[in-house]
Amino acid sequence: MPQHPIEKWNIFPKINRLAGMIVFLLVPMQLAAQDPATDYRQNCMSCHTIGGGRLTGPDLKDVSQRKDRAWLAKFMIDPKAVIDSGDPYARQLKEESRGVIMPTLPGMTPQRIQALLDLIEAESKLEKSQFQGIKLSERPFTAEDVVIGHKLFVGTVKLKNSGPACNACHNVHGLSGFGGGGLAPDLTTVMERYGGRKTLSTWLTAPATPTMQAVFKAHPIDPEEVLPLVAYFQSTLQRNPEDPSTARLNFVLVGLAGALLVLALFDLIWNNRLRSVRRALVREKRLEAVHE
Numbered sequence: 001m002p003q004h005p006i007e008k009w010n011i012f013p014k015i016n017r018l019a020g021m022i023v024f025l026l027v028p029m030q031l032a033a034q035d036p037a038t039d040y041r042q043n044c045m046s047c048h049t050i051g052g053g054r055l056t057g058p059d060l061k062d063v064s065q066r067k068d069r070a071w072l073a074k075f076m077i078d079p080k081a082v083i084d085s086g087d088p089y090a091r092q093l094k095e096e097s098r099g100v101i102m103p104t105l106p107g108m109t110p111q112r113i114q115a116l117l118d119l120i121e122a123e124s125k126l127e128k129s130q131f132q133g134i135k136l137s138e139r140p141f142t143a144e145d146v147v148i149g150h151k152l153f154v155g156t157v158k159l160k161n162s163g164p165a166c167n168a169c170h171n172v173h174g175l176s177g178f179g180g181g182g183l184a185p186d187l188t189t190v191m192e193r194y195g196g197r198k199t200l201s202t203w204l205t206a207p208a209t210p211t212m213q214a215v216f217k218a219h220p221i222d223p224e225e226v227l228p229l230v231a232y233f234q235s236t237l238q239r240n241p242e243d244p245s246t247a248r249l250n251f252v253l254v255g256l257a258g259a260l261l262v263l264a265l266f267d268l269i270w271n272n273r274l275r276s277v278r279r280a281l282v283r284e285k286r287l288e289a290v291h292e
Contacts (some may be wrong), residue, residue, distance in 0.1 A: 036119040047260070055195075076113050136223065206220075
């Protein structure tokens with residue numbers, strides 16, 4: 001069948017393919033050109049320290065003495081594939097991380113891996129690495145910390161660097177009103193999932209997921225805000241996330257009330273108009289009947 005002239009000159013699919021190829025080529029180049037320290041800070045620091053002890057993942061100090069670079073590079077490219085292959089050390093890492101598997105980072109090239117391993121090796125030789133981990137106060141949480149953390153979570157107190165409030169995407173059980181958002185995981189038991197105060201604090205300081213990075217890269221959570229947020233998440237551990245949510249019930253009830261209000265408003269607006277039409281029709285029919 002001959003090609004329609006419009007289809008013949010339709011260049012949009014070609015432009016889309018070209019744009020996709022450009023993005024495919026440029027993203028790895030941009031990541032490879034990224035400063036390794038920045039790369040580590042954005043993608044590794046939330047789960048690993050260098051000389052600061054274990055977080056979700058192992059301490060990476062002298063990691064190249066535990067495994068050679070070839071093994072490390074293979075694991076960094078696709079951690080799950082190495083674990084699934086039955087590699088004993090990879091399976092041990094998974095067990096020590098309580099089942100958490102290191103995510104595959106986008107745009108991981110051999111050059112980027114070597115740059116990161118060079119950085120880890122250089123930092124391992126230092127007495128105190130810049131990636132030793134954040135130092136937060138270890139004082140016991142207070143009731144005031146929990147209150148401030150709750151206000152930061154729901155946004156009644158703004159984050160210093162203008163980041164969005166947590167409840168824009170997350171929920172915790174027991175929030176009043178309509179509760180929090182449902183776009184991201186429920187955080188009622190997040191402190192338990194992350195294994196405690198230190199790991200969760202570090203993660204909040206440098207979130208590792210692509211979505212959180214995109215949101216908080218330019219608006220990082222201030223270290224002074226991390227402690228009350230963690231205190232709040234410790235308090236939510238006492239709540240049962242499986243309990244029926246009153247927020248959902250409130251949402252349904254308010255929705256029903258709003259629908260009834262709108263129906264009543266339409267009835268008020270259209271009521272006289274319908275009656276006037278019906279009266280005219282009835283009057284006309286009656287006149288026709290009289291004349292017949």
